[in-house]
Amino acid sequence: MTLLQVEQLSKSFGGVQAVQGVSLALQAGEMLALIGPNGAGKSTTFNMVGGQLVPDRGRVLLRGQDIAGLAPRAIWRRGVGRTFQIAQTFASFSVVENVQLALLSHDRHTFRWWPRAAAHRRGDALALLEQVGMVAQADRPCSELAYGDVKRVELALALAHDPQLLLMDEPTAGMAPGERVALMQLTRDLARARQMGVLFTEHSMEVVFGLADRVAVLVRGQLLAEGTPQAIRDDARVQQAYLGTGLVLEAQQ
Numbered sequence: 001m002t003l004l005q006v007e008q009l010s011k012s013f014g015g016v017q018a019v020q021g022v023s024l025a026l027q028a029g030e031m032l033a034l035i036g037p038n039g040a041g042k043s044t045t046f047n048m049v050g051g052q053l054v055p056d057r058g059r060v061l062l063r064g065q066d067i068a069g070l071a072p073r074a075i076w077r078r079g080v081g082r083t084f085q086i087a088q089t090f091a092s093f094s095v096v097e098n099v100q101l102a103l104l105s106h107d108r109h110t111f112r113w114w115p116r117a118a119a120h121r122r123g124d125a126l127a128l129l130e131q132v133g134m135v136a137q138a139d140r141p142c143s144e145l146a147y148g149d150v151k152r153v154e155l156a157l158a159l160a161h162d163p164q165l166l167l168m169d170e171p172t173a174g175m176a177p178g179e180r181v182a183l184m185q186l187t188r189d190l191a192r193a194r195q196m197g198v199l200f201t202e203h204s205m206e207v208v209f210g211l212a213d214r215v216a217v218l219v220r221g222q223l224l225a226e227g228t229p230q231a232i233r234d235d236a237r238v239q240q241a242y243l244g245t246g247l248v249l250e251a252q253q
């Protein structure tokens with residue numbers, strides 16, 4: 001069964017039709033990039049899938065069940081994880097403690113438990129850090145980490161919830177080009193290994209065309225094109241939509 005099926009999703013704000021009749025599909029283990037010029041409706045679409053916005057119309061089917069309009073936490077409980085643009089770690093806690101807190105939350109405990117629960121699933125937390133290449137830094141405070149490493153920890157925090165679908169809103173914003181590709185390569189390896197679908201918005205064309213399995217292009221709230229990176233790059237309508245935006249539809253080597 002299709003992991004995520006978005007059908008005819010629409011949302012307007014006052015007179016602005018932010019998203020109009022957008023349909024998308026994402027299979028388990030697959031990376032789908034949502035791209036488009038500024039104001040195209042990427043964040044609005046993303047937030048309707050994650051539950052931060054209620055659609056005016058349309059359906060969001062997660063393995064066939066409509067989750068459109070549910071609260072973000074209810075959607076999270078159904079296996080939709082999310083990483084955010086803003087670093088979300090607790091800076092004074094160590095790397096492994098942050099992952100333990102995420103596991104605590106996944107296990108439905110509240111953070112009030114923390115003083116008693118410092119040993120909560122430390123082994124599982126270390127195993128997650130191993131998966132994102134951060135186990136050597138497990139006992140360092142998050143505040144000491146380089147930005148790219150914080151992003152890896154954020155990925156481990158999202159994985160603590162064992163999501164079927166991971167939403168990543170501009171995951172590589174603010175990172176150096178080499179680090180961006182490394183983070184998303186890692187994400188792709190994890191998506192394959194865990195059969196987790198990944199829907200992400202991204203401005204780095206190097207990441208999009210180098211690492212997405214498929215690309216969906218939004219322009220002025222509508223889906224302009226959807227297909228493999230190669231098909232999208234060769235699509236004259238997509239090139240036209242990006243003309244004058246300063247973005248170049250080429251994956252740099």
Ligand SMILES: Nc1ncnc2c1ncn2[C@@H]1O[C@H](COP(=O)(O)OP(=O)(O)OP(=O)(O)O)[C@@H](O)[C@H]1O
Pocket residue numbers: 013016017018019036037038039040041042043044045
């Ligand atoms: N809360 C809101 N209230 C009013 N208008 C909004 C709101 N959120 C988005 N919009 C409008 O909806 C349209 C789509 O915005 P959205 O943020 O989804 O685009 P985007 O593709 O994510 O853009 P960017 O790449 O700049 O983040 C824009 O015209 C925007 O101004």
